[in-house]
Amino acid sequence: MSIELDHSIVSARHRDESARQLARLLGVPSGPAAGGPFYAVYVNGGLTLDFIETDEDFPVQHFCFRVGEAEFDQILARLQASGIDYRSSVRGPVDRQINTDYGGRMVYWNVPEGHQWEMLTVSYARPPRL
Structure with missing residues (x-):
């Protein structure tokens, strides 16, 4: 069996609102998880992001989705219709530009x-699949 990421927990101050916003942007389903105190974003048939509400400090996490054109x-x-600012570099200023440096397209938003x-659209983290 190959190794695949099944789910990850995403800490949030506003669990439901944060999960629903991501699900709307990605165009995927979301809803209360079957078990536990989570609100789930069903990214695809194999990956769920389980949002959990917390008042405690939590580290900022980075999540990257590889998508088709x-x-x-x-x-x-x-993103544009929602008025969410995006940028072309991981730490750069909001420029509402698309990065094309790696043979595909990418954007970041917080x-x-x-x-x-x-x-x-093209992973720069690993060699292309053959």
Whole structure:
């Protein structure tokens, strides 16, 4: 069996609102998880992001989604329609530009919770699949 990430817990000050916003942007379903104190974002058939509400300090996390060209356009349109600022570099200023340095397209955005989200069409983290 191959190794796959099944789920991850995402800390949030406003669990439901944060999860629903991400689900709307990605165009995927969300709802109360079947078990535990989570609000789930069902990213695909194998990955769930389980949002949990906390008042404690938590580290800012970075999540990157590899998407197809059509999905990139759809998600970018939702970001723009929602008025969410995005940028072309991981630590750069908000420039509302698309990074094309790695043979694909990518953008980054942050949410009020502090977490950083990224979407890209070509992974720069590993060699392409053969």
